Amino acid sequence: MHFADTLIDAIWRCRTPLCLGLDPRWDLLPAQIRRRYPQTEVGRARAYEEFCLRVLGLAEGHVAIVKPQLAFFEACGPKGMTVLRQVVGAAHRRNFLVVLDAKRGDIASTAEAYADALYNVYQADAITVHPYLGRDSLEPFIDYARKTGRGVFILVRTSNPGSNDYQNLDCGSAKLYEHIARHVQGWAQETAGRSGFGLVGAVVGATQAPVLATLRQHMPSALFLLPGYGAQGAKAASLAPAFTGQGKGAIVNAARSILYAPPPEAEDWEAHVFQALLQAKTELAAVAGF
């Protein structure tokens, strides 16, 4: 398997670059689920499991890839990690690719253990990682990707307001994030598959529309993971520069705007989720060139 090629084929079959974020939050869960579990670590974990599995059932065949956010599973203790593994397994059985949003980053010997945890123990097809420690801290993830065909999305330019604090600093001839983008492109080119895209990609906030075209130029071989569409305010039309035609070039994550579209007390919450999913799917299909 080659993550980028497999993902692009799956996007083509689903006709959308939408990536469904799995961010289970107790306070926002449908009341119909929440009222059946105690608000304990284990109760929350089991509620997240039911919620995520039902959402996967709704999304099957409609989107190519899902992105569990590890923080919410970790906040349920060890049982949360058992549920994370069950959710990844269920996603694979329903033919989704899975990117684990873990944002890990450590010195090389520790990064190897994180790569083992995320790719091997929790069976991620791709993961997200922090670049701050430098290239030698990223190499263990990229090595694992080279050997197994999995994917690595490196944080380049994030979607939050504070992303300007450091990422946007002028560092000599380029901004900090442009230095990182240059390295991402090197790794992406080196690992490119038949699609032309590599195993190494870039996280670029969907809210960073003004720089999307420039980043696309700087990283022609990198798939972009674009968070921040929907609840964080980015509009679909502004994402067009990330794409290179026929659905290629990027995946666009939406979590809250889909998962928590239903009114909290709605008994037919699945209908609301499904409708929000189809709406996001259609909006993004047009932008991606389907």
Add this chain to the structure above:
Amino acid sequence: MHFADTLIDAIWRCRTPLCLGLDPRWDLLPAQIRRRYPQTEVGRARAYEEFCLRVLGLAEGHVAIVKPQLAFFEACGPKGMTVLRQVVGAAHRRNFLVVLDAKRGDIASTAEAYADALYNVYQADAITVHPYLGRDSLEPFIDYARKTGRGVFILVRTSNPGSNDYQNLDCGSAKLYEHIARHVQGWAQETAGRSGFGLVGAVVGATQAPVLATLRQHMPSALFLLPGYGAQGAKAASLAPAFTGQGKGAIVNAARSILYAPPPEAEDWEAHVFQALLQAKTELAAVAGF
């Protein structure tokens, strides 16, 4: 509780700034332990539990603080997280402070969930975090610290060779890591306790000796967490500029050089660990001004 004040008192009682890193690695465990567990996820987790608990027994009363590295526990799946919690609980019962080396960092709403996981579910006294996403991504951890007196160590200048790639870039009037150090000092000052040190500290590689004096000047209110002493090559004497006298100013992490001091087949591995611990403790006591 105020993390910095409590830590400084405990360092005073133990007469050393040594922080014992808990980095359990299957391949390096004493054969005496390893041969009694199968090399499965659960078997490794149980071996790590026995090893860490026995090491805590050796270190009790000799060092003030221990630092479990989450990557190694995560690589044992959900059972690894159960063991992590047991190790933290055992450390607290033996009067150690616990800094969880997690290096998390995400947008604010997700960072809240990580803060809940690390401080509340896994009961960290302090944690390590990534600054790349900017100040708004750090605020949820700092808010939690303000409310509860816990500690946050922000990565400023790391110990690995690749730390030069981005941290050391010239960004206008200062290096990238100096921009971050300036923010750390602001938070540290704002949260300072009676010791003069704040709840927000800085991770500074022990291998960065040439800049330690400058960073101490830039961050007078911040405790430093110095990894890289011992196995990563930093010498004790070079760390003196991090300290402000009487053991104050920094903790120095050592993991591999202590945990894996014994020859792999040694039956009396605990004696070797204890000897390496005392040697590091004594070396660092002198540097810290005891």
